[in-house]
Amino acid sequence: MAGTDQDSTPDQPDPLLSGPAECGKHHHDADSAELRVIGKAWRKIDARSRATGQTKYADDLSLPRMLHMKLLRSTVAHANIKSIDTSKAEAMDGVIAVSTGAELPHTFGILPVSQDEHALCPDKVRFIGDPVAAVAAVDEETAWEACRKIEVEYEKLDPVTSVFEAANSPENRIHDYGRGGNLHRQENLEFGDLKAGFDEADHVREDMFFFEGNTHLPMEEHATLAFSDPDGKLCVMSSTQTPHYLHKALAKVLQDHLPAHKIRVIACPNGGGFGGKSDPFNHEIAAAWLSMKTGRPVKVCLTREEVFYTHRGRHPVLMKSKMAVSKTGRIKSLDFESHLDGGSYGSYGTASTFYTGALQCVTYPVENYHFRGARWFTNKAPCGPKRGHGTPQPRFALECQLDKVAVDLGINPATLRKNNLTEAFSLTANWMRIGSMGLGECIDKVVEGSGFMEKWGNLPEGKGIGLACSSYLSGAGLPIYWNAMPHSGVQLKLDRSGLVTVFCGSTDIGQGSNSILAYIVAEVFGLEPQDLRVVTSDTDLTPVDLGSYSSRVTVMTGNAALQAAERARDAMVGPIAKKLEIPKNQVTFAGGRVFDSANPETGMSFADAVAIAEAKLGTIGTTGSYRPPRAAARYKGGGVGPSPSYSYTAVVVEVDVDPETGIYTVDKLWCAHDVGRALNPALVIGQVEGGLYMGLGEAMMEEMAYRGNRFGVHKIPSMLEYKQPTSMDMPEIVTYLVEDPDPNGPFGAKEAGQGPLNPVMPGVANAVYDAVGVRVDEVPVTPEKVFDAMQKKAKGKDGRYGPTKLPNIEWPDSRKVRTPWQGGTGYDIEREEQMKKEKEAAAASSNQEGNA
């Protein structure tokens, strides 16, 4: 699982045998001129279905005798459940079954270390919206009415609504696990010699930042349809990004009733996810259970208000960053502290905590680095992973602070960054292994396109321009639960009709992951993507892919698909060469044909080639699988952050601020993204523009706000009140794709889905500073905050809006790790010494044996 020691990771099997592919080394440098499918702007294979209303999302499904499920949710933020009386609901005409938490005693949760959720709360509620009972009825109205007739008696506890309250009231515990009180996680990692870095520095500054929480707001509300197959097996069709993890959670919670192999999960096409559908959810498990209990199909579709309670969105994070730099802006030491407001459950929070410290060193070299992170439980909707997962908050802090450092040192912010880039194929202070690194070219593109060098500091009052950069991982290096199996598997079936069917457990959430499989396999066989059939996200039919999260899908399913396709192609070559009486290396697959490269007219259709191979070899099917390379980070806590590769992004933002009111608009946005290689540039641009849009929403307006003075009631659980950018708010966008192929990516590809969001928020804040000379060290950068900072500046005070304190807590001793340039091994020092002693003891005992 994320965040555990990897000491026991076994060695990789030989990839030449049947083991997982480690990388597409021999493909990353393929000349794009040789490629027929990769790099072209194909339509998505399901583009027509999505533009005609024919795609079936979960709530579009219905079955005969189907029941409708509704959940009764807690109306109080923190309470013990004294009693639940469902008798009046059960007596209602049209109500078929009612369930409460006592029926589903086993806990679940996405991470093995935080199995803290119940499908229905048995004895305690932890936020307004926590489900306590479920009703299955013949129609939705009856189910709602029955929920209203369930009587719950609560023993109210004080609600905890902020990290400060959480720190100050350890006796009022929300959970009975964690690091004591309401502290869920606490981490303290130190790389290198922090003090030396501060001593050598020419300039030191300390800043505090706050990033408010926000939510995914996918257009599709979560929905689930559960039913039993005629043979008694449970089938759950759901709007989930992670069918494999949902399968595991169902198997755990329903363990007293049926084994894992009798559970089938099908992820329907997601109507947007952004991380909000990557936890297994209580409504999914409750619907499954009620379908078993009633013997009828059961469907649930959440209301928009319930989607806000389901959440798992961006953590609010309070941060302090102390940065020591040389006069050229090289970071000598970085001391970073984060406090995450986790809400009421663990979710991905352990990983989120590490992510607030994982990627600070992959863009600019940090010589010595100290990270302290704490995650607190509060009585609010649970936070989790949203696009960028735990990294946009520290990225906001880092990029804003660098902008301040540039001003302090009198260096242009673009120059400062360009002069301090990490090197390709290098290790960072915290042992992240960087692959290809195109950030320099990204900065050049946006700086040149926007005229940043001329404009920065020189625009008229109210007009401003800001720059920020970022990096994101192309897939988590470790699976969520520890195991040595592949992260992604692909099976191919070749039919004598010429049809190639690709089976993969991955889930298309709109990003085009189904199409990526088709492009890669089509490239290998010389076919067109539309000629293939792609079957995905069905735990009965498709090999495991861990899910659509951590920007892992293109790299991992892509490598697995490439391996499967090459195995099938290589198997076909022998029989074809024999048939054509040519050497094997002249057998070429292109244009829907298989032919002799020396005499292209000598050959056959692809379908005939499959038939010849099938006659010789039997039914043709292959598998491919992928597991990321072993991480360099071996210290405890180094499981979060390593990735097969990192994408890089630079943005320039131009704003127009009204100096009277603080009201501002973003007028234009330039973005360059290093995607390694764009397997389909149109899809990459879609991800870039979508990420920029979502980043603008976070930068300017989006926030999950609660009424602290009203016991944790969500202020705005509707799409009207939760402000998000509309068509009217979108500025002009200029996108540049930078292609610096990475050896670990299929054809060199890296991620595009999450990275481009990350630099937008600091880009906006830095542009506002350039426009009116004030710092808003807080996201969202609202006009009120800009106005407040301008008022302070006008009165001669510090022209800043932002936090001024963090919870004051005790930290455990840091785990010290030597950096690569200190001669470290990737293990922490304590472990290094232990290993040294073990080695010495072993040597001593073998000496003794030798003497004896």
Next chain:
Amino acid sequence: MPVSKVFGAFVVNGERHEVAYPPHHTLLEVLREECDLTGTKHGCELGECGACTVRIDGKPVLSCLVLAQEVEGSDHRIDTIEGLQNGPDLHPLQDFFAELGASQCGYCSAGFLMSASELLEQNANPTRQEIKEALAGNICRCTGYIKIFEAVELAAARLRGEDAEPTKEMLHGRD
């Protein structure tokens, strides 16, 4: 108490649908649950997101805010996404939505397409600003709207009889 239903007929995409439906249900619910036309989506049921946009007598309307009873009978013409294409041929809007990736998850697409189809019938050559205004009631969380604007502009050009092809920058980015 299970809801009771009434009988009614609706003219949807030129076809008469005779259905039994709960009299308090919205047009959105009747289209999806009784007529089995699930191409029309819902994102809020409160008139906030635009996903349920259909056209009633030509005008784009949020079907979650219309009582089905109000539009029953042969006096009203209801058009949904299922009726936008001409047989197997996509409407130019659908064609460019597919071409540019203006549908990512596709959940909002039906609403956008119904709003945009009305715009192009009213205004053969809309400016970018007019497109933004016509689509301001439709929320999309995937695309950042840019590809939607471009698809509407290209569809408008094709409907005017002009050659309409995506530029290199739309599909490959700026050099």
